[in-house]
Amino acid sequence: MLTAVLWAAQRYSRQLPRPQRLQAATAILSNPPRSGDDTEKEPFWATLASTFEQAGQLLQHTTSYVRDDSQALTNTRELAEQVQQVGRALKDAGAVLREMRYAELPRDDEMLKTIRRPTPAQLRLARSRGDYRALVAELERRQGEPMQRGQDWKAVWTADGAVTAEAADGTVAAGWAACPEAVTELLAPWEPTSLHRPKITLEVADPPDVLAPWSEGALLSTEQATAAFEAGAPQLRAIEEALEQLRTQWPAHEIADRVQDAARLLQKTAPQVPFFDLVNHSPDALWAHASSAGWVRVEAIVEAGDPVWGHFDRLEKSRGPIWLPTAASELLAQPPEKVAGFLRHHLFDEPPVNLTTLAGPAGPIHGISTGGIHRTHLFKVLGLPWLYANQDALIPPRRLDVSAVIPPGSGPREAARTAALWEGLLDRGLATGRIERNGPWATMHLDRAPALWMLGTRDFAAAYNTAYERVYPGALAQLGIPDTALEDGTAWEHWLTAHSREEEG
Numbered sequence: 001m002l003t004a005v006l007w008a009a010q011r012y013s014r015q016l017p018r019p020q021r022l023q024a025a026t027a028i029l030s031n032p033p034r035s036g037d038d039t040e041k042e043p044f045w046a047t048l049a050s051t052f053e054q055a056g057q058l059l060q061h062t063t064s065y066v067r068d069d070s071q072a073l074t075n076t077r078e079l080a081e082q083v084q085q086v087g088r089a090l091k092d093a094g095a096v097l098r099e100m101r102y103a104e105l106p107r108d109d110e111m112l113k114t115i116r117r118p119t120p121a122q123l124r125l126a127r128s129r130g131d132y133r134a135l136v137a138e139l140e141r142r143q144g145e146p147m148q149r150g151q152d153w154k155a156v157w158t159a160d161g162a163v164t165a166e167a168a169d170g171t172v173a174a175g176w177a178a179c180p181e182a183v184t185e186l187l188a189p190w191e192p193t194s195l196h197r198p199k200i201t202l203e204v205a206d207p208p209d210v211l212a213p214w215s216e217g218a219l220l221s222t223e224q225a226t227a228a229f230e231a232g233a234p235q236l237r238a239i240e241e242a243l244e245q246l247r248t249q250w251p252a253h254e255i256a257d258r259v260q261d262a263a264r265l266l267q268k269t270a271p272q273v274p275f276f277d278l279v280n281h282s283p284d285a286l287w288a289h290a291s292s293a294g295w296v297r298v299e300a301i302v303e304a305g306d307p308v309w310g311h312f313d314r315l316e317k318s319r320g321p322i323w324l325p326t327a328a329s330e331l332l333a334q335p336p337e338k339v340a341g342f343l344r345h346h347l348f349d350e351p352p353v354n355l356t357t358l359a360g361p362a363g364p365i366h367g368i369s370t371g372g373i374h375r376t377h378l379f380k381v382l383g384l385p386w387l388y389a390n391q392d393a394l395i396p397p398r399r400l401d402v403s404a405v406i407p408p409g410s411g412p413r414e415a416a417r418t419a420a421l422w423e424g425l426l427d428r429g430l431a432t433g434r435i436e437r438n439g440p441w442a443t444m445h446l447d448r449a450p451a452l453w454m455l456g457t458r459d460f461a462a463a464y465n466t467a468y469e470r471v472y473p474g475a476l477a478q479l480g481i482p483d484t485a486l487e488d489g490t491a492w493e494h495w496l497t498a499h500s501r502e503e504e505g
Helices: 004-009 024-031 044-072 077-099 108-112 122-140 179-189 222-230 234-250 252-267 323-332 336-349 375-380 411-425 458-471 489-496 496-504
Strands: 148-157 161-168 172-177 196-204 288-297 353-358 364-371 385-395 399-401 434-438 440-448
Touching: 024 375, 108 122, 122 161, 122 179, 122 440, 148 179, 161 179, 161 353, 172 179, 172 222, 179 196, 179 288, 179 353, 179 385, 222 288, 222 336, 222 385, 234 336, 234 375, 234 385, 252 323, 252 336, 252 375, 288 353, 323 375, 364 375, 364 385, 364 458, 375 385, 411 434, 411 440, 411 458, 411 489, 411 496, 458 489, 489 496
Parallel strands: 148 196, 353 385
Antiparallel strands: 148 161, 161 172, 172 288, 288 385, 353 364, 399 440, 434 440
């Protein structure tokens, strides 16, 4: 019924004279459908959900008509906002009612058994409690995987999901976690390797029974960031020594040519990997996000926004090709006693470099997050050993759909190919979890993956494998991966799927 009213209101009411705009809808509402109408053929929850959702839409549409028709004589803005709020509430109620028809969605059935006629708010609470229990169960399963003992951490989780934490070695982290049990996932990226699990002393003021709503969570304080920068005295000395060596090797008048040559050599020997977007493609599966700050190994930065080292595709001339040799000349011209202050100004006082941190079996690798592309290219091309940066963790998602992993526009064949790689990862012990198949399409319900990039397509994974081996030679062999599997994407696919081919044979 309301479908017809809503359709008529949207399509035709603007065409009617002002006094008649709502008459058609009113007439229909005055004559409800009788037994045998099509609406009764729908499942109960779906019918009820549609009623609420469409009533909300109708209320919002009719309110806009009343506001438009009366605006010449009276201000109905306050009234319209109140009615619009009721309309949104009806639509939200319809959404939760619709969710109730899907048995696979978790909910607190024990709570619902005690309520004869639950309100939409109570239904939402039952769904929220179900989501909380499902997530806790997933986390307990994931954290049951055997791993090495990590650092000792002290952390605080508040009811809004905000998390602040500090490790025994002084590493600080902050962010958001959907529940206290997810704090382990928030802190894991700051461990020495992806094979370590943090040991946490967690303070929770009010134990929850629902998930905290997603938010930015806690942020690092200025004092924490300052302490992280100033803890890098050894790193600053290493940078000063590297710069002094460059000064002796690169005459001032040759710096532009030397920078160009160094960029070409870097591009040849250490090309960048693709942007890491596996986590970004699963926003509904997030359970935590985290940030930290500190000094990172420049060698471990494997992606830096502009994909060719030393080349910036910018319209602004000063940020284009001339930027790198100009910045290199300025840095190398600093007297040794002023280098520390110069670096503090450009790495800390100015908006800092923002990198991503992706844990791996021998240590992390990094890419660009939200800023600092030029400075990152500069440090890489000059071969400097350390870079101070804010860091955003790439936390493994709960679920990953193959459709979000394969390139846009790819079809079932590529989906099946990548799903076969996932099965190979499980067979080889390079990931744990389960795969839900739907023909060629698949969803990975992930428990653990020491090298998260391996869940990508064959060429994506191969590019990251090559880069990781360059930064941490022999690390992947420790996971049981032979050198022959690391040659390229074809070799990687051939090795991962060998078991399934043997079974088919």
